[in-house]
Amino acid sequence: MATGHSVRYPAADLSRYAAQLFAAAGCDGDKPNTIAAALVEADLLGHTTHGLQLAPTYLGELESGGMTPHGEPDVVADRGAAVTWDGRRLPGVWLTARAVDLAVDRAATYGVVTVVIRQSHHIGCLAAFLQRATDRGLMITIASSDPAVASVAPFGGRKAVFTPNPFAVGIPTDGDPILIDISASITTNGMAGRLRREGKRFPGPWALDATGQPTDDPTELFADPPGTLLPTGGADHGHKGYGLALMVEALTQGLTGFGRAEAPRRWGASVFVQVIDPAVFGGADAFRRETGWLAATCRATPPVPGVDAVRLPGERGLANKRRALAVGVDLYPGILEALAPFAKKYGVQELAPQSEG
Ligand SMILES: NC(=O)c1ccc[n+]([C@@H]2O[C@H](COP(=O)([O-])OP(=O)(O)OC[C@H]3O[C@@H](n4cnc5c(N)ncnc54)[C@H](O)[C@@H]3O)[C@@H](O)[C@H]2O)c1
Numbered sequence: 001m002a003t004g005h006s007v008r009y010p011a012a013d014l015s016r017y018a019a020q021l022f023a024a025a026g027c028d029g030d031k032p033n034t035i036a037a038a039l040v041e042a043d044l045l046g047h048t049t050h051g052l053q054l055a056p057t058y059l060g061e062l063e064s065g066g067m068t069p070h071g072e073p074d075v076v077a078d079r080g081a082a083v084t085w086d087g088r089r090l091p092g093v094w095l096t097a098r099a100v101d102l103a104v105d106r107a108a109t110y111g112v113v114t115v116v117i118r119q120s121h122h123i124g125c126l127a128a129f130l131q132r133a134t135d136r137g138l139m140i141t142i143a144s145s146d147p148a149v150a151s152v153a154p155f156g157g158r159k160a161v162f163t164p165n166p167f168a169v170g171i172p173t174d175g176d177p178i179l180i181d182i183s184a185s186i187t188t189n190g191m192a193g194r195l196r197r198e199g200k201r202f203p204g205p206w207a208l209d210a211t212g213q214p215t216d217d218p219t220e221l222f223a224d225p226p227g228t229l230l231p232t233g234g235a236d237h238g239h240k241g242y243g244l245a246l247m248v249e250a251l252t253q254g255l256t257g258f259g260r261a262e263a264p265r266r267w268g269a270s271v272f273v274q275v276i277d278p279a280v281f282g283g284a285d286a287f288r289r290e291t292g293w294l295a296a297t298c299r300a301t302p303p304v305p306g307v308d309a310v311r312l313p314g315e316r317g318l319a320n321k322r323r324a325l326a327v328g329v330d331l332y333p334g335i336l337e338a339l340a341p342f343a344k345k346y347g348v349q350e351l352a353p354q355s356e357g
């Protein structure tokens with residue numbers, strides 16, 4: 001959605017500022033830099049609900065004890081190609097970056113490496129981690145769900161069981177990677193909350209009210225009793241999103257084996273990361289040839305009326321990132337204002353805008 005404003009900030013300044021805040025909030029080691037870089041990466045890719053917008057909430061979680069600031073995940077099991085961590089409610093963005101890097105390192109040995117994390121905290125924008133693998137010619141899948149907090153009902157129902165249950169897939173090609181990053185629900189809690197705050201409506205009937213009637217009103221999700229977000233496919237074809245939500249649940253809650261009975265009734269995540277080296281299957285060059293053909297063929301498809309050109313997932317995000325790295329990040333309104341009280345409290349100097357116009 002358009003931001004309608006024009007103050008830009010250098011990505012490096014945003015990262016430095018956010019890292020200072022996370023360090024001041026008690027995060028140790030490389031956590032402040034890693035968290036800040038991943039949040040800014042989300043803004044660079046245009047996923048503005050899951051970039052620095054989350055920083056004030058994460059800082060609040062650190063202050064309240066909902067997020068653990070220091071230490072390492074506990075290793076529950078390590079079989080080389082299959083790893084299970086207990087994240088101890090450490091920052092999910094940091095845990096996921098670590099898990100991806102571990103899987104990427106081990107992919108040379110095992111070909112396919114899977115890391116699952118129980119008791120992670122929220123992992124932000126899934127696309128932000130994909131290029132850590134695709135830049136090395138590796139395919140990657142990430143999925144996440146929350147064991148405790150739900151907003152999406154199974155198709156045909158009107159009581160929430162799932163979170164939006166996102167999954168992201170990074171696919172290297174002979175050019176830019178394909179970066180798929182979608183939820184099993186029609187939109188996210190983050191977007192619903194933003195539209196509600198701004199007094200806006202969904203573009204269509206994306207939710208059900210508590211009686212099960214389709215609605216475009218995001219406030220229904222926050223009513224008592226609450227409505228639900230529809231699965232991907234909406235009121236008519238939500239069986240598709242419902243199926244995807246079940247798949248994500250199995251990969252995250254199922255594989256981590258952390259039952260909902262044990263899960264604290266707090267915001268958090270169970271996470272699935274899998275890295276595949278195409279070299280151990282049909283070959284790295286053959287893989288890139290196939291995926292490159294696919295990307296070029298999709299792009300060359302004649303567009304329907306009203307569409308300029310067929311895009312690949314991630315294409316607009318990567319273009320946005322290149323532009324933002326050159327001219328600065330067009331930060332969504334209100335984010336720096338929400339960070340200012342933390343900066344004041346921690347004695348961190350606030351950020352000045354680079355340019356206006
Ligand atoms: N951490 C969490 O628990 C959580 C949960 C849900 C979502 N999220 C994040 O929220 C963000 C938004 O999620 P969403 O489900 O609303 O995604 P979305 O509906 O905004 O879809 C984004 C994806 O669709 C692609 N896309 C969009 N329009 C396209 C087009 N015309 N042609 C081809 N591809 C197109 C984008 O490249 C991207 O891959 C994501 O970054 C996601 O990771 C996080």
Ligand SMILES: O=C(O)C[C@H](O)C(=O)O
Binds near residue numbers: 122
């Ligand atoms: O809200 C959540 O915990 C999940 C996700 O970030 C979302 O915006 O739906």
